[in-house]
Amino acid sequence: MAKKITIQLFGSLVDLTKSSTLELDEVNDTNALKEKLISIFPSLATKEFAIAIDQKIIHSNTVINAQTEIALLPPFSGG
Amino acid sequence: MTNQDIHTRFDRQIILPEFGFEAQQKLLNAKVLLVGLGGLGCPALQYLVAAGIGKLGIIDGDRVSISNLHRQLLFSSCDIGKMKVDVAFEKLKNIHPHTQIDVYPFFLEKSIVIELIQQYDVVLDCTDRFSARYLINDVCVLLHKPFVYGALYQYQGQVAVFNHGEIRTTLRDLFPTQPKKADYSSCNEAGTLGMVAGTIGTLQALECVKLITQQKGLLYNTLLTYDMMYHQLSKLQISPRSEKMTFLQADILGCNYDDECEVKTQKEDLDPLEFLTKINQGNALLIDVRNPDELPVWNEHIHLQIPLSALTSSIHLIDKTKNVLLFCHAGIRSKEALECLKDQYGYEHVYHLKGGLIKWMAEKQPI
The missing domain is CATH 3.40.50.720 (NAD(P)-binding Rossmann-like Domain)
Structure with a gap:
């Protein structure tokens, strides 16, 4: 059975995916993760969001596995 | 100290x-x-x-x-x-x-x-x-x-x-x-x-x-x-x-x-065509905020006449559940009325005709 990865979602991404956590089949890196997410939620393609891997915001493609803590963070603007 | x-x-x-x-x-x-x-x-x-x-x-x-x-x-x-x-x-x-x-x-x-x-x-x-x-x-x-x-x-x-x-x-x-x-x-x-x-x-x-x-x-x-x-x-x-x-x-x-x-203002400041679309969408309450003696007289759509100066005293006539559509001669008083309804009375669905009837006429919209 394929290993699973768990993704935590914040802010407006929860409205978009209707869930604060997602479980997906394991992918190798964050680029593959983005592609997979957009194939499931096409409207994510136009959303800007940061990715945190093991509680660090990343700026480039990063290797992930089933143990990795993944979080997706859209911009917040309210005040 | x-x-x-x-x-x-x-x-x-x-x-x-x-x-x-x-x-x-x-x-x-x-x-x-x-x-x-x-x-x-x-x-x-x-x-x-x-x-x-x-x-x-x-x-x-x-x-x-x-x-x-x-x-x-x-x-x-x-x-x-x-x-x-x-x-x-x-x-x-x-x-x-x-x-x-x-x-x-x-x-x-x-x-x-x-x-x-x-x-x-x-x-x-x-x-x-x-x-x-x-x-x-x-x-x-x-x-x-x-x-x-x-x-x-x-x-x-x-x-x-x-x-x-x-x-x-x-x-x-x-x-x-x-x-x-x-x-x-x-x-x-x-x-x-x-x-x-x-x-x-x-x-x-x-x-x-x-x-x-x-x-x-x-x-x-x-x-x-x-x-x-x-x-x-x-x-x-x-x-x-x-x-x-x-x-x-x-x-x-x-x-x-x-x-x-700009995105924000576009939502409430409507061009003539957007204004007409909003009228046709239904649930609209159209209000002329000019003074009663101002021209052109306009009577094609049912609307209220509430001059800007009488807005507060006539507030009970303005149904909050409607899309309130305001217009005047040049779009200045209607904008002021919009701000007043939103900020002082908490109206949420309120719009105005940007550029007023002058712009409307210039674009030859059949109001």
Whole structure:
């Protein structure tokens, strides 16, 4: 059975995916993760969001596995 | 203020371990600019004044409206329609009379922002739009000023101290470009609870005091996200992007930060065609806010005639559940009526004909 990865979602991404956590089949890196997410939620393609891997915001493609803590963070603007 | 006065007033924070009289003196000498008197800014401001910040600048061009009152506890029903900065000044001036409060009754603009931020040590970003957030970010980077960021989305909030420390990270290390319309969601659209805004605003004031008094555990290079529905706290580490973003004064002055403001105004300022579409969508309440003797006389659609001067006395005639569509001769009085209905009476679905009947006629729309 394929290993699973768990993704935590914040802010407006929860409205978009209707869930604060997602479980997906394991992918190798964050680029593959983005592609997979957009194939499931096409409207994510136009959303800007940061990715945190093991509680660090990343700026480039990063290797992930089933143990990795993944979080997706859209911009917040309210005040 | 004598040392004895300082000890007496601020005793409970002075006696804190790792705080002391020296930290209190730092607060008394500090200059803080607080941008935005909304759900974040109101609690932050109250705590900063009470903590003894020496000089506080408060900037906001908005007036108190009825829909502010559930979360902006500085304001009362009797303040509706007054400038927020004026009300805040009156309420806070006696909390700590030695705090100098400078009032700026306008929205932050490129033309004044550099001169303004230069006068302060720290900026609190308590705004509710990306345009202001990115302007504050870029000017603080230019001027090497730290700023405390706070933002909300429904039950969640974020806090960070940007542009501080040896490795300085900023909002652009999180989101390099100002988010577009698709990402835009203010409290007006997404909703918020007063307690959520109050918690995040209070945390901003806390980080500001820790920054000034050089305490440990400051949230720099760290984004704190707090989900108050489930009480989950996440501390995410931010690192600088490899491409370093430097900002020259000319870049800032030439940059268009206002995309969202345009988006916002487009929603309520309608062109003739958009206005006609709105009429045809149904549930419309059309109101001519000109005086009864003005020409052209217009009678093709059923509408009310309520001159701007009689708006308040005729408010009971305006059904809040309808799409209220206002028009006048040139679009100036209808815009004023729109602001009045929104800000003073809490109408949410209110629009006006931009350019008025002059524009309508010029575009030959068969009204």
